[in-house]
Amino acid sequence: MFKSLCRGLATSTGSSVAKAAKKSVPKLQDVVIIGGGPAGLSLLAALKASSVTSHLKCTLVEGSSLEPIRKFGQDPPEEYTNRVVSLTPKSVEFMSSKIGSWEYMNQERVKFYDNIVAYDSQDRAARIAFDGSSLAEDGGFLAVMAENINIQSSLLQRIEAMDPEVAPRILDNTKVVDIQSPEEGSPVEDWPIVKLSNGESIQTRLLVGADGYNSPVRKYARIESRGWMYNRWGVVATIKLQYEDYRSIAWQRFLTTGPLAILPLTEENATIVWSSTPELSDILIKTNPAIFPELVNAALTLDEVSLNFIYEKLRVNPDDMSVLEDIQWRQTRLKITDLEENYPLPVVEVIEGSRAKFPLKLSHADTYTAPRVALVGDAAHTVHPLAGQGLNMGQGDVESLVGAIEKGVLRGMDIGSPLVLEPYTSDQWPGNHALMGVCDKLHKIFSTDWAPIVFVRGFGMKSLNMFDSVKDLMIKSISGKL
Template sequence: MTGKSLRSDVTVIGGGLVGMATAIGLAQIGLSVTIIDMAPKGDLVAQEYDGRSSALAYASCRLLDGLGIWDHMEPYAQPILEIRVSDGPSLFHLHFDNETLGDGPLGHMVENRHTRIALFKRLEDIDTITYLAPEKVARIERTHGEARVITESGIEVSSTLLLGCDGRNSIVRKHADIGVTHWGYGQTGIVCSIEHEFSHCGIAHERFLPSGPFAILPLTGNRSSLVWSEKDHLVETIMALGPKAFEAEVKKRAGDFLGDISVIGGRWAYPLTLQCADKFHDNRLALVGDAAHGMHPIAGQGLNLGLRDVAALLEVIADSARVGLDYGDEGTLERYSAWRHTDTLTLLSVTDVLTRLFSNDIAPVRHLRDAGLATVDKITPLKNFFMSHARGTVGDLPRLLRGEPL
């Protein structure tokens, strides 16, 4: 491919969950897209790639349905019927039940690998998307009317709009010199899956332990995904434990309500931080998903927030393109940025407060949050408010998240 020149309407750097969903939506609008990812496709769908599973809010599932992706993932999606939140051994807890709202599951748990496989399956039906991988970006150039990407192997891709969907260390963001606010919590997320004797009954458990939140999230069959937030300085030792010792630590934290437990597959460690780009667009360029923002997984909202970006961006681009306007111009991108920035800052702030509140063992703070959990659990309208947020059905929602066509 060396020396080859390509032209497409939009170039997407980063073919992760957000980048691929964006590209599929753009193709649905009638635009041609080139996706560039540095990882080989085989790695992205391999069992050992990231071990992560995502709790997809009800509204995110609607978006994936609207983009023709959901049918490919549904067989691997476990409906979340209840969420139980507890504060360590305290008797106070919070219980969300999908039957209270009476409008289907609160969301679905899907292994990221299966979502990626579904995205690649959907790509097979579309001939206006060019997928280049593994390809590293060597240079990005932008003029008033165009963005050009040159890869290390010498392929040149020019387009009307460039999208940075390249994750937390986005080179697109760095290229545009967009600053980022960033802080850590001294915590790392250890991720693994377990197989258990009893059914999880579709219940997601979030326990607040002194080292940080410990989540047991239901997968299809008698399996669950664990996100174990641990203090940074202990993580190297935990990750180096032999299989039996690691399993014993997991059992200590998970308890015995699922019967006999065994750890299946690998284990992964992710630094847990908060970050937000100073702005989400620049000349001929926009940031989407983790390239724009990242958060602690305490509320399982990172990807859901990224998919809200996707829905908003697709809507402003579709509205401009349909009336013959330049969908990569300042006006269109400014609408996207303004729409997404406030919602993002709100969710980041809420997540930050929750993480701090539920990651310490100081007695007055513990009493305060126990009282908070007990209060919310007893006030139905307040509970419904939180549940609607968990389902992603509140706020100024783009059409795709409302279940309407693009």
């Protein structure tokens, strides 16, 4: 009896020692990517699609489930999801020719557009219109709207269609719980060790943080990130217009509380990004869905004194239907003669459950690389969405990082070494920084009703609007053709 107890104990202790040993010996990989957002999946797909880097052993770790993304590929929901981005032609070109994922996009849910109209709530005559239809002559376009989930789904499909020989490992529902430097004497001394919530450890030649604003990888690498919160929220929603707008225009009205963008989707669908103060964002989320479409229409046309009156009524009571009469009465007094021509079509419906809000911030990491570490996407930078550039900057990061890794491989170098990685920072950081500066200044210039600034910006918009040659240059710059 005693003997068998001892044997049982020995066996169970033995097996737990064996398990512990198994857990404590990290698996070795060439590249570990943390984060299965657009940036992480793009990097994984691009590395595996490149004939130079496809042999690298790669693992991607994502904390949440990728099942909804897989499901989208097979059975997309009827209505548009609420996270939608505007992609530049440069990003689309990267996804088409380098990654090869664009062909997996659900093409019925992407909307190409050629025009942007921005106008100022403080000065009715101050507006600027960009007409990019000339780009169509050589097969180009100004920008394209696509759901984040459509982008992620296309990337996942591209990866899952790859030859099993080069297929990477994707671990979803798995969080990174710790990242450690190896102990002295370890055979691969400076390779970081990533500890996962499933008990596994992976030691990697190159660790990439595609893990968003709070990036654990950035913290591990002790890379400082600087910036500020805007004390503004981006309220998003999927809406329906009165009918399909064949003009395919992205509208943006600059209100002092923040810009309201109304961006085209297919048929009568559109999406809004309404940057707003914390108080206003609460009102926008809580307003009765029968009132919300008219509230958007009001914000696209009425003066801010009227808007503040309406906001206050809705703050007190989000279901106050008398607001509808207020809006109608104020709109009849507007006397806008070119309403149909120069303004967005009326909004008639908001899709149930599509309203959500996100805190807006600016943050930029001091560098994108450290020994054996690289950052891409929001882990490296977050930017105000008024110019729709965040995800596009992430695509630029991925393209540049893959280029640097390819060069390293071709030269027989260690892909985690600073010599390979640093060109990525010097290639991407300055351009991203300049773009973030422009977005930040635009936010600041337009979020004031101080008369001198209102005058100068109105004068600037009106003047710029008259110079087609300057606008053509700006169109080329927006579409990445410059």
